[in-house]
Amino acid sequence: MTDATLSHPAPASNRGAIAGGIVLAVLAAALAVLPLTMTLSAYVLNMLMQAVTYTVAVLGLTVVLGYTGQLSLAQAAFFGIGAYAVALGTVDYGLGFWLSMVLGLAASAVAGAVLGLTSLRIGGHYLAMVTIAFQQIVTLVLVNSIDVTHGPDGVSGIARPNLPGVSLANAKAYLTFCIVVLYAVGLAVWYLRRTRLGRAMQAVRDNELAAGVVGVNTYRTKVVAFTISAILGGLGGALFASGFSYISPDQFSFAESVVFLTMALIGGVQSAFGTALGTGLLILLPEWLRFLKEIYLAIYGLSVILIMVFMPEGIWGLLERIAHVGGGRPAVVTPRPFRLDIPDSGPADILETRGLAKHFGGLRAVDGVDLKVERGSVHALIGPNGSGKTTLLNVLSGLYRPTGGSVSLAGRDITRLAPHERCAAGVGRTFQNIRLFRSLSILDNVLIGAQRPGAPAKGEAALRERAFEALGFVGLADKASELVGSLPYGHQRLVEIARALAGNPTLLLLDEPAAGLNPTEKQELVELLRRLKGHGLTIFLIDHDMAMVERIADHITVLNFGKRIAEGTPRDVLRHPAVIAAYLGEVPTHGAA
Ligand SMILES: Nc1ncnc2c1ncn2[C@@H]1O[C@H](COP(=O)(O)OP(=O)(O)OP(=O)(O)O)[C@@H](O)[C@H]1O
Structure with missing residues (x-):
């Protein structure tokens, strides 16, 4: 490998993103200027105002659902919190638009963060259920707290803000302002996907388990995504309230949350462009279909269902897939030689477990295992099917909490650390069933x-x-x-x-890295592991291919029924009677070696 300078053009996905950004900039500039230069009826102005303010809120769903894969059905509630903050702040409390809006965003953020903190640790459909409950609570409060919210009558006479030297009282000027805000939000959401945080979000969406193991704090990432989404919901609502100068609780109901979700899904929830497209379409579609009179709702519903069924990634997702057919131009790359910064100091045994146990009810999958893995060695863990190897690896990488015992890495007790913290401590791993961010x-x-x-x-x-x-x-x-x-x-x-x-x-855990590989690929893997060992990396691997294990491993530990039954060099261990008995399915007669 040469020490040549790194030279790689922007990958296809990045070039697409840059092109997308230019399209967005041109569109936004045209849209922003349009209302000022054209004669627009009040009806068209209202439609545009609704499309623009809704899109800001729906972009929140791009972050929480599209990027992070968490289903929220409370976007209309956050939209309502922002709208009511501006409405009540300006009409009842004389706080002015800007202060009211900031309070509305803060309230949305706090509500989003609290909701996320309390429900996102559990995951699955739990968040969706909690958000539905939150949505209903907000609607009930808006309708029934008449003294504060004005109840079903809603709030009217909401003023529009001013910028220094510019009045936004005029509907066209205010719409232009909203378009500029939408442009800024759209750009931020589009860019977020390309940042560390955005990549972490997408990792959580694609494979939460693997995300944790490669160092992503999955819980924090989800809470941050949910909070950003709530803030964008609140911002859309704040703009909406001043845009229409009248709001009422029915505009922020559960049904509206479903509409927001549909908008995001139809356009393509994983993309800011898709979200904008879906929102615009769902606002315009009913208008375009109005000439159908009685059957318009049926046609509208059918169109939405057809789009969802035949374009599960949304319209934008389909367009992106078509554009990606054939793939991008392969990058011309001459990478720098690979380096590993592994500290020389520390104990000779980089990994040590004492009495490590993991029980599933009455099943002792790992049963009091003592293990020492020498720094810089290739250490193999073998054993018959179901002997507890993967469970042990899951305990080592933090995916399972041990039932008993301890794990230390380079002398540091890591028994209680979460997967991302173990990764930060230097534990890397791969999975038996490959877990990539697809x-x-x-x-x-x-x-x-x-x-x-x-x-x-x-x-x-x-x-x-x-x-x-x-x-x-x-x-x-x-x-x-x-x-x-x-x-x-x-x-x-x-x-x-x-x-x-x-x-x-500093320690690489490999779970059956040779599974599914052909003989040539296995040989290449052996070479790769040897090169890694040459870099001073400690490798702890599970594999069933004894010929490969014998070639590569310095040391072998054998498990059977969760217990260590043999330990030593490949030459000794693979001929050990207890090991042969275990592989032949006989009950071991030897104690731990
Ligand atoms: N999450 C779980 N819940 C309950 N039992 C489990 C769980 N994970 C593993 N087990 C059980 O623990 C035992 C050990 O399983 P494990 O997957 O660790 O074995 P293994 O040695 O890796 O097997 P293989 O070589 O087939 O991959 C098995 O009896 C398995 O059914």
């Missing part, structure tokens, strides 16, 4: 590994450089811009290894 490019997958907390690479350029180094090491740098799902199985295994390596681990 909707992302190969480069993005590895970038997420490179950005783990505590890793040496910091800025975006350094992260990309590090990701290319890791990809170069496994021989996939020229495929960086391809979608990870398009790779053959053997290459996907290599991407998983590169993702772990990019984070500069």
Whole structure:
């Protein structure tokens, strides 16, 4: 490998993003100028005002659902909080638009954060249920707290703000202001996807388990996404209230939350452009179909269903997929040689477990295992099917809390650390059933590994450089811009290894890395592991291929029924009577070696 300078053009996805950004800029500029230059009826102005303010709120769903994969059915509630803050603040309390809006955004943020903090740890459909409950509570409060909210009558006479030297009282001027805000929000949401936080969000969406193991604090990421979404809901509502100067509770009901969700899904919730497209379409579609009179609602409903069924990624998602057919131009890459910064000091045994146990009810999957893994060695864990190997690896990487015992890494007790904290401490891992971030490019997958907390690479350029180094090491740098799902199985295994390596681990846990590989690929894997060992990396691997284990491992531990039954060099262990008995299915007669 040469020490050549890194040279890689922007991958296809980035070039597409830049083109998208230019389209957005041109569209936004045209849209912003349009209302000022054209004669627009009050009806058209209202439609545009609704489309623009709704889009700001629906962009929140792009963040929480599109990027992070968390279903929220309370966007109309946050929209209502922002709207009522401006309405009540300006009409009843004389606070002025700007202060009222800030209070509304703060209230939305606090409500979103509290809701997220209390419900996102559990995950699954729980968040959706909690958001429905929250939505209903907000609607009930808006309708019934008549003294504060004016009840079903709503609030009228909401004033429009002024900017220094510019009055926004005129509907056209205010619409222009809202378009500028939408442009800023759209740009921020579009850009977010390309940041560390945005990548972490997408990792959580694609595979939450793997995200944690590669260093993403999944809980915090979800709470942040939910809070951003709530703020955008509140911002849309604040703009909406002043735009229409009258609001009432029915505009912020559960039905509206469903409409917001439909808008995001139809356009393509994973993209800011898709969200804008879906919102505009769902506001315009009823108007376009009005000539159908009685059957218009049926046609409208049918159109929405057809789009959802035949375009599950939304209209924008379909357009993006068509544009991506054939893939991007392969990146021309000469990565820098791969490096690992592994501290020389520390105990000779980098990993040590004492009495480690993991029980599932009465099943002792791991049953009091003592283990020492020597620094810089390749240590294999073998045993018959169901002997507890993967469970042990899951306990080591923090996916399972042990029932008993302790784990220490380089002398530091990591028993109670979460997966992302263990990753930050230097534990990298791959999975028996490959767990990649399927909707992302190969480069993005590895970038997420490179950005783990505590890793040496910091800025975006350094992260990309590090990701290319890791990809170069496994021989996939020229495929960086391809979608990870398009790779053959053997290459996907290599991407998983590169993702772990990019984070500069001190200990690499590999769960059956040779599973599904052909003999040539297995040989390449052996070479790769030898090269890694040459870099001083400690490797702890599970595999069933004894010939490969014998070739690569310095040391072997054998498990059976969750207990360690043998330990030593490959030569000794593979001929150990207890090991042979275990593989032949006999009940072991020896104690732990
Ligand atoms: N989440 C779980 N809940 C209940 N039982 C589990 C769980 N995970 C594993 N087990 C059980 O623990 C035992 C050990 O499983 P484990 O997957 O660790 O074995 P393994 O040695 O990795 O097997 P293989 O070589 O087939 O992958 C098995 O009996 C399995 O059914």
